[in-house]
Amino acid sequence: MTIPPQNSAAAAANPAPANPAPANPAPANPASANLSAANPAPAISARGLRKSFGAKTVLDGIDLTVPAGTISALLGPNGAGKTTAVHLLTTYLRPDAGDIRIAGHDPAKNPQAVRRAIGVTGQFSAVDGYLTGRENLMLMADLHLLPRAVGRRRVEDLLARFELTEAAGKAAATYSGGMKRKLDLAMTLVGDPKVIFLDEPTTGLDPRSRRVMWGIIRALAAEGTTILLTTQYLEEADQLAHRVAVLEEGRIVAEGTPAELKKRIPGGHIELTFADRAELEAAATILASTGRDDDTLTLQLAGDGRIGTLRTLLRQLDDASVEVEALAVHTPDLDDVFFALTGQKGA
Amino acid sequence: MTAMTTMSGMTPADGVDTRSHAWIHARIMLRRNLRHLQRYPSLTLMVMLMPLVFLLLFVYVFGGTLGSGLGSGTPVGVHGGRQAYAAYVAPAIIVMAVAAAAQGTAIAVAQDMTEGIIARFRTMAVVRSSVLTGHVVAAAIQTMVGVTVVTLAAIGVGFRPHANVAEWFAAIGVVLLLTFAITWLCVGLGLSAKSVETASNSPMFLMLLPFLSSGFVPTDSLPTGMRWFSEYEPFTPVNETLRGLLTGTEIGDNLVISLAWCIGVAVLSYAWSRRLYEREPKAG
Numbered sequence: 001m002t003i004p005p006q007n008s009a010a011a012a013a014n015p016a017p018a019n020p021a022p023a024n025p026a027p028a029n030p031a032s033a034n035l036s037a038a039n040p041a042p043a044i045s046a047r048g049l050r051k052s053f054g055a056k057t058v059l060d061g062i063d064l065t066v067p068a069g070t071i072s073a074l075l076g077p078n079g080a081g082k083t084t085a086v087h088l089l090t091t092y093l094r095p096d097a098g099d100i101r102i103a104g105h106d107p108a109k110n111p112q113a114v115r116r117a118i119g120v121t122g123q124f125s126a127v128d129g130y131l132t133g134r135e136n137l138m139l140m141a142d143l144h145l146l147p148r149a150v151g152r153r154r155v156e157d158l159l160a161r162f163e164l165t166e167a168a169g170k171a172a173a174t175y176s177g178g179m180k181r182k183l184d185l186a187m188t189l190v191g192d193p194k195v196i197f198l199d200e201p202t203t204g205l206d207p208r209s210r211r212v213m214w215g216i217i218r219a220l221a222a223e224g225t226t227i228l229l230t231t232q233y234l235e236e237a238d239q240l241a242h243r244v245a246v247l248e249e250g251r252i253v254a255e256g257t258p259a260e261l262k263k264r265i266p267g268g269h270i271e272l273t274f275a276d277r278a279e280l281e282a283a284a285t286i287l288a289s290t291g292r293d294d295d296t297l298t299l300q301l302a303g304d305g306r307i308g309t310l311r312t313l314l315r316q317l318d319d320a321s322v323e324v325e326a327l328a329v330h331t332p333d334l335d336d337v338f339f340a341l342t343g344q345k346g347a
Numbered sequence: 348m349t350a351m352t353t354m355s356g357m358t359p360a361d362g363v364d365t366r367s368h369a370w371i372h373a374r375i376m377l378r379r380n381l382r383h384l385q386r387y388p389s390l391t392l393m394v395m396l397m398p399l400v401f402l403l404l405f406v407y408v409f410g411g412t413l414g415s416g417l418g419s420g421t422p423v424g425v426h427g428g429r430q431a432y433a434a435y436v437a438p439a440i441i442v443m444a445v446a447a448a449a450q451g452t453a454i455a456v457a458q459d460m461t462e463g464i465i466a467r468f469r470t471m472a473v474v475r476s477s478v479l480t481g482h483v484v485a486a487a488i489q490t491m492v493g494v495t496v497v498t499l500a501a502i503g504v505g506f507r508p509h510a511n512v513a514e515w516f517a518a519i520g521v522v523l524l525l526t527f528a529i530t531w532l533c534v535g536l537g538l539s540a541k542s543v544e545t546a547s548n549s550p551m552f553l554m555l556l557p558f559l560s561s562g563f564v565p566t567d568s569l570p571t572g573m574r575w576f577s578e579y580e581p582f583t584p585v586n587e588t589l590r591g592l593l594t595g596t597e598i599g600d601n602l603v604i605s606l607a608w609c610i611g612v613a614v615l616s617y618a619w620s621r622r623l624y625e626r627e628p629k630a631g
Contacts, residue, residue, distance in 0.1 A: 053629075090470045091469070091470055092466065092469050092470050092628065093627060093628070094627060112472045115470055115471055115472040115473075116472045118470065120467065120470040122463060122466055122467065124463045124466075125463050126462075126463035126464050126466055126467035127463065127464060128379065128462065128464045129462070130382060130383045130386045130387060131379070131382060131386075135382070139375065139379060142371075142375045143372060143375055143468075143471060143473050144472075145368075145371065171386065187467070191471075
């Protein structure tokens with residue numbers, strides 16, 4: 001995946017298809033077209049990354065490029081290989097094949113240099129439950145060999161920034177899921193990393209905590225930190241990332257800006273429910289429906305939830321004196337992205 | 348990755364050389380482990396209680412009878428009965444305190460490995476060996492506290508050591524060496540365990556072996572096959588050495604055999620543990 005700085009010409013280099021529902025989406029041809037661009041050295045780059053566990057191939061040759069100072073997202077369902085990709089890029093695991101550069105360092109040759117440049121927040125809480133929040137952060141400051149006073153100041157700053165000051169003296173094991181996540185990320189930031197990996201940073205968080213986490217991630221990017229995050233939620237990728245790569249069964253099946261990806265998805269539709277069979281019949285004759293269910297008395301229409309579209313639709317129904325009992329707008333979700341991009345049965 | 352590549356990854360750019368890195372990180376990890384012991388005292392209490400219960404059981408329940416049956420093993424200056432047995436069994440209880448504490452270490456290590464923080468350390472510029480060093484040094488401190496408690500309790504029930512200062516230091520040295528050997532072994536057992544339950548069960552043999560040594564009854568009272576085993580298993584020479592240093596019985600070549608066993612087990616277990624810790628973690 002290539003995430004050029006915003007406003008770059010990448011979209012032109014790899015234009016989204018005009019047809020919103022390509023029968024056979026272009027196979028991922030990541031990076032190569034964009035790599036030669038005059039961008040500064042990318043913060044993260046990987047070529048031909050492979051990893052198997054026993055007979056199971058988890059990553060089957062993926063390429064990634066993340067320019068410095070941008071946010072990119074690896075989007076995919078459980079088991080797609082997202083966590084393994086993060087593990088390989090962060091020196092936790094070694095790839096079977098492939099070439100990685102993180103902040104200019106090769107983890108195969110100099111893992112410690114990579115480790116000094118990065119911060120990692122894994123999918124599972126990486127806090128020490130016996131220690132208090134403050135002690136967890138001080139542990140990080142000590143391991144980064146920060147002078148005591150500097151460490152203390154940074155720890156207090158992070159506690160304040162993440163609204164953890166009040167709970168700082170309590171054992172981390174007693175924290176709620178959202179607080180643990182925040183402490184986890186705060187610990188990642190103690191060493192002031194240039195490149196941050198976030199593996200499903202909001203999975204399991206309540207909606208409010210998710211918003212808070214998004215705010216934190218955006219603020220980090222605004223300070224110039226490079227971020228690679230993984231997520232199962234299209235919405236999250238949409239909210240945060242400049243570029244998104246869709247991972248499925250160890251391969252990148254699509255990549256682009258969130259807008260480009262969504263254009264490729266045919267999953268957005270409008271669903272109308274009627275009170276009886278007669279109304280359904282009447283509506284079916286005047287509307288170009290894409291699906292009909294006589295049992296539930298519903299009609300499906302292609303289209304998005306734009307006000308103009310809805311207004312036109314309702315006017316048509318009004319003109320024909322057809323009564324609609326309910327109207328629902330179905331927006332594309334990850335399932336739709338998946339089904340569309342992998343050529344499987346549509347939603 | 349080997350220790351060497353980890354080390355060579357440390358550049359002097361930080362203004363701190365590799366050796367002091369390792370030292371600083373080990374100290375930080377030790378502090379973490381000591382905090383764990385302090386925050387989770389029930390494990391420490393549990394492993395300390397076991398040798399205490401055995402001490403009281405053997406001295407007050409079995410001691411009167413067993414003491415009268417002591418032959419050659421009777422400590423110098425004591426003749427028969429409960430007090431003689433208290434003196435006889437004390438070194439075995441000390442050895443047992445070491446083994447019990449090490450069992451706690453296996454549990455602590457296995458539990459720690461399931462924590463996400465260990466995964467975090469693996470992606471940080473942390474000297475790898477420091478995590479294990481922290482565990483071992485914390486365990487050694489915990490063990491020495493346990494040994495002190497048990498020794499005082501033994502004195503309370505009639506054990507009368509008459510060692511001079513040099514003999515006390517030698518005895519402490521032997522206990523420390525035994526501690527490092529058994530602790531590294533248990534670190535390996537904790538690392539190789541698939542679950543915390545396994546880690547708490549697999550060091551059980553360390554609790555059983557002292558019973559089959561010369562610690563509770565003289566080996567010449569055992570049936571032939573068992574006597575053979577008992578005379579050659581490592582806890583017997585350690586027991587005999589401690590008993591000799593503390594109560595003046597014959598030590599013979601038991602000191603040398605003890606040192607060989609302890610150093611051998613410590614070195615092999617250390618190498619094994621390092622390898623287990625530095626192998627590539629499983630996915631997930």
